[in-house]
Amino acid sequence: MAATDNKKSRREFIADGIRTGGLIIASGAIGALAASSHAEDTVWQIDPYKCTNCGLCATSCVLDQSAVKCMHAFAMCGYCNLCSGMLRPERVGNTIEAENVQCPTFAIQRSYVENPYFQYVIDENLCIGCAKCSKGCNAFGNGSLFMQIRHDRCLNCNQCSIAEVCPAQAIVRVPASKPYLLKSKIKQDG
Amino acid sequence: MFQKLTPPFFLLQITTPPQKNPPPDFTTGYQYPVTINPPPRAELFTRIDMVMLVTLMLMTAYFILYKRSRKEVRLISLFSLLYFGFYRHGCVCSVGSIQNVAMAIFNNGYALPLSVGVFFILPLLFALFFGRVFCAAVCPLGAAQDLILQKAKRVPIWLDETLSVIPYVYLGLGTLFAATGTVFIICEYDPFVAFFRLNGGAMMVTLGIIILFLSTFIGRPYCRYLCPYGVLLRWAAAWSKWKVHVAPDKCIQCHLCAESCPFNAMRMPVPEEVRPSRKSTRAVLSRVLWLIPLLAILGGISGRLASPLLSHVDITVQTADRVWKERHGLVHGETLESQAHRANQIPDNVLYAKAAKIRRTYALYTTIFGVWLGLVFGLKLFFITTRRRWDDYDADPAACVACGRCFGYCPAEANGKNVEEGVYIKGNLK
Numbered sequence: 001m002a003a004t005d006n007k008k009s010r011r012e013f014i015a016d017g018i019r020t021g022g023l024i025i026a027s028g029a030i031g032a033l034a035a036s037s038h039a040e041d042t043v044w045q046i047d048p049y050k051c052t053n054c055g056l057c058a059t060s061c062v063l064d065q066s067a068v069k070c071m072h073a074f075a076m077c078g079y080c081n082l083c084s085g086m087l088r089p090e091r092v093g094n095t096i097e098a099e100n101v102q103c104p105t106f107a108i109q110r111s112y113v114e115n116p117y118f119q120y121v122i123d124e125n126l127c128i129g130c131a132k133c134s135k136g137c138n139a140f141g142n143g144s145l146f147m148q149i150r151h152d153r154c155l156n157c158n159q160c161s162i163a164e165v166c167p168a169q170a171i172v173r174v175p176a177s178k179p180y181l182l183k184s185k186i187k188q189d190g
Numbered sequence: 191m192f193q194k195l196t197p198p199f200f201l202l203q204i205t206t207p208p209q210k211n212p213p214p215d216f217t218t219g220y221q222y223p224v225t226i227n228p229p230p231r232a233e234l235f236t237r238i239d240m241v242m243l244v245t246l247m248l249m250t251a252y253f254i255l256y257k258r259s260r261k262e263v264r265l266i267s268l269f270s271l272l273y274f275g276f277y278r279h280g281c282v283c284s285v286g287s288i289q290n291v292a293m294a295i296f297n298n299g300y301a302l303p304l305s306v307g308v309f310f311i312l313p314l315l316f317a318l319f320f321g322r323v324f325c326a327a328v329c330p331l332g333a334a335q336d337l338i339l340q341k342a343k344r345v346p347i348w349l350d351e352t353l354s355v356i357p358y359v360y361l362g363l364g365t366l367f368a369a370t371g372t373v374f375i376i377c378e379y380d381p382f383v384a385f386f387r388l389n390g391g392a393m394m395v396t397l398g399i400i401i402l403f404l405s406t407f408i409g410r411p412y413c414r415y416l417c418p419y420g421v422l423l424r425w426a427a428a429w430s431k432w433k434v435h436v437a438p439d440k441c442i443q444c445h446l447c448a449e450s451c452p453f454n455a456m457r458m459p460v461p462e463e464v465r466p467s468r469k470s471t472r473a474v475l476s477r478v479l480w481l482i483p484l485l486a487i488l489g490g491i492s493g494r495l496a497s498p499l500l501s502h503v504d505i506t507v508q509t510a511d512r513v514w515k516e517r518h519g520l521v522h523g524e525t526l527e528s529q530a531h532r533a534n535q536i537p538d539n540v541l542y543a544k545a546a547k548i549r550r551t552y553a554l555y556t557t558i559f560g561v562w563l564g565l566v567f568g569l570k571l572f573f574i575t576t577r578r579r580w581d582d583y584d585a586d587p588a589a590c591v592a593c594g595r596c597f598g599y600c601p602a603e604a605n606g607k608n609v610e611e612g613v614y615i616k617g618n619l620k
Contacts, residue, residue, distance in 0.1 A: 015429045019318050022426070026315040030308060038301035043230045052530040062383070062390055074222040078211025114218045121223060142210055152228035155279050157383070158286040159374035161391070168530035169505060173300070179230050 042173040044160040048146035048183045050170035053135035057147060058128050060162040067153035068129035068162065070107070070122045073183040076144035079117035085137035085145045086110060086120060102132040124150070146183045236305040239278065243312060246270060246328045250592070251320040255432050258603070260594035263326055267333035275330035280386040284309045284324065285331065285419040286377045288361065289368035296369035296555075313419075317426035321433040325413060325423060326592035331382050332413050335405035336593060342409045342452030350454050351574060353415040358566040361418035366559045370551055372504045376418060409452030413591065424588040433587040434594070437602045441582035448583055450599035455589035460579045474575045482568035486561045493560020494553060501552035510545030513538055 033039040046057075046068065057068035082094055086108050091100035096110065107126035113119045122133075122145075129147060137145040149171075163171035174181065246266055253262040274280065282290070287310040294302035313324035325332045345353075364376040377383075381397035384390025390398070404411045413420055427433070436447040436456070448456040501507050509527040516528055517538065524532075531541060585596065597603055 015431070018429045019431060022315060022318045026311045029311055030304075033302060033304045033307040036301070036304075039304040039307065040301070041230075041233060041236055041303045041305055050534060052526075052533045054526050054530065056526070062387065064389060071225060074225075075213060077213060079214050080211050113220050114216060117214050117216065117220075119220075119223070140210070142213075148227075150228060151230035154230070155387070156230065156281060157279075157377065158282045158290065159377035161378070164373055164378065167505075167509075167526035168534060176230050176233065180227050182227075 041176040043149075043151060043156050043176050043179050044154065044163060044171055045149050045174045045179060045181050046147050047170045047172055047181050048148070050168045051131075051134075051147055052168045052170070053131035053138060053147065054167055055131045055135075056165050056167070057162050058130040060165050061129075062155065062157060062161050063153060065153075066129040066162075067149050067151075067155070068147050069124050069127045069150050069153075070129065070131070070134055070145055071148045071182070072120065072122055073144045073146065074119075076142050076183060077120065078142050078144075079113060079119060080141065081116055081118055083108075083110070083118070083120055083137070084140035085133035087136075089136070089140070102136050104128070104130060104132070108133050120145075144183065148180055148182070151179050236303075239274075240305055240308045242273060243309065243328065247313065247316045247320075247323050250323040250327045251316070251432075254323060254326060254434065254592045254594050255320060258594070258597050260597060263592075263594050264337070266327040267337055270328050271330050271333040271337065273330075274328075275334060275382070275386040280330055280380070280383045281377075282306055282309055283331070284313050284329065285417060286374065286380070288419055288422070289364055289374040289376055292365045292368040293371055297371045300371070314422055314426045317423050318429060319431045320592075321430040321587055322423050322427045322591050325420070326594070330386065331380075331417070332410060332591065334382055334385065334402070335410045335412060336591075338402065338405050339409055339452060340406050343407050345408060345454060347454075350414075351570075355566060355570055356415050357418050357421045359563060360416060361421045362559050362562045362566075364418050366500070366555050367503065369555055370501075370504065370548065381412060409454075410591065414453060427590070428588040430587050434585045434590050434592050434596075436584055436596050436600050437582065440602060441584070442602060443583065444601060445583070446599040446601065447585075447596040450596045451585070452595065453589065453591060453593075455586050455591065456596070457580045457584055457586045459581050459583060465579055471576065475572075478568075478571050478575050481571060482565065484564075485568040486564035489560035489562070489564025489567075490557050491560065493556040493558070493563070496560070497553045497556040498549070500556050501549050504545075504548050504552070506541070507545045507548055510541050513541060 058066050061067050086096070086102060087094065087100055088102055093100065101108070105126045105128055107123045107128075109121050109123055111119050111121070131147050134143075134145040134147055137143055160171055163169075246269070250263055250266055253259050253266070274283065282305070287306050290300075290302055290306045291310050293300045313328070316323055327333060327336075360376070364374070367373050367375050379393075379397060381394070381401040384394035384398045385402065401412050443459065445458075448458055502511070505527065509531055512521070512525055512528045513531055515521045516524065
């Protein structure tokens with residue numbers, strides 16, 4: 001009987017040790033995280049300088065309508081009359097009609113500013129994130145149109161399903177305090 | 191207009207490649223439109239998640255261990271399902287957080303957010319003291335399966351033991367791919383997020399439907415046969431200070447609690463006459479103990495051999511492979527990946543070097559993964575052969591998810607209150 005009691009207390013002793021150790025490790029780890037300035041929540045964002053506008057964002061997001069939308073860095077825009085983000089290269093004439101425009105939902109809207117400049121604005125409610133316009137803009141224009149994950153829509157999945165398939169690995173985790181990677185200047189070489 | 195623009199357009203392209211059409215200097219006082227960038231969910235809400243986690247686990251522990259009542263636990267389950275599941279869309283959860291922790295430990299570029307760390311650590315810490323109260327009602331995945339369980343079919347012991355190895359494999363694989371920064375497979379194949387979001391890809395939805403269908407007649411199939419976090423919780427809960435005990439006074443060996451448990455979590459007494467002799471146990475043990483290091487070594491070798499295959503999951507390795515084949519004329523055409531590689535004007539050598547580095551990492555980690563698998567199989571054999579024999583019925587703290595179903599079936603509970611109410615006679619496992 002005494003032997004089993006001893007055995008029991010030995011097991012209990014080990015268990016107590018493990019529990020105390022666990023408590024110390026857990027509180028230490030949480031304390032270290034709480035004190036660390038790096039332990040900030042992260043969100044997903046597209047690095048516009050890596051993005052190749054392949055169009056997978058439109059279909060790979062877990063949302064019905066992707067959280068990715070096109071954005072416009074107006075300061076980079078050339079305000080061209082004929083916008084390569086708006087019009088297809090293989091168009092017939094320059095009219096803004098379905099067969100000539102890049103955008104499948106007419107989300108890119110053109111308005112006159114002053115001769116010879118035109119302003120192009122993306123209607124986010126219509127944009128489906130297909131990157132056709134930004135592809136055109138990057139190929140022939142200044143690249144002022146670029147894709148971004150909009151955080152009013154993004155569910156911030158632990159594994160972004162677009163990041164899984166992104167061929168350029170352009171979708172990265174960024175600190176929640178700096179949730180956008182906006183384009184503001186022309187890419188420097190390298 | 192077009193004609194007027196065209197010549198300088200092409201000229202500019204040649205002289206200053208990036209700036210094709212210089213931004214104009216407006217003369218009419220035009221102002222750039224202001225773009226509003228909506229911020230992500232405020233950190234305050236993450237704090238609320240953490241408070242919610244602790245509160246719900248404390249409440250579950252109180253109701254299960256102190257009040258010995260299942261009714262409230264069902265309500266907490268429902269609340270967790272609605273809050274962590276349908277409202278928070280199941281991200282981030284403790285199950286997935288394993289990968290964030292692995293990535294933070296092995297990948298220097300990633301810092302673990304506090305909230306993810308808390309979601310990883312606290313359920314384990316609670317398991318050390320109160321058993322798996324997280325599983326009982328707080329985990330939305332567990333809650334979803336538990337709430338829709340109708341009448342549990344018993345899984346045969348051989349199948350149960352075999353399937354219960356899968357979580358260890360899944361944990362190893364999930365950690366491997368997270369540690370290398372490749373992909374979070376536990377999240378990718380999570381069968382519940384599609385259900386929580388009422389939306390998702392074909393694979394996620396199919397997995398979700400299968401698991402939810404199985405959950406109606408098999409107790410918590412995901413928790414028992416897939417959940418990688420359950421492995422860690424098992425280890426912690428095995429040492430728990432306060433745990434679920436079925437018979438509050440004296441076990442009368444009526445077997446009702448074992449019948450009531452839908453999760454095969456009840457330890458059963460083995461009569462003296464059928465227990466194997468000490469001598470035969472020792473003979474079996476001596477053979478099994480040999481196997482453990484052997485399996486570990488074999489696992490390590492096979493892991494190392496599988497390294498090229500597993501590293502090919504990584505997109506950089508895939509791209510490098512593809513680009514190399516295209517360069518050497520082994521394949522025709524381009525993939526989106528090789529196109530992107532060229533569009534970003536990264537020199538091929540840089541890509542190859544990057545891929546080689548990832549392959550080297552994989553060679554090491556897959557070896558460790560193989561050793562892990564060998565140990566898992568070896569130890570599984572060890573524990574099957576050296577099962578401890580119990581004198582009374584009681585919950586196995588490692589497997590028990592603290593759902594509290596058995597309380598209502600024990601005739602000794604609350605001085606035979608249940609016998610009078612006839613709860614156990616119904617025999618319904620719901």
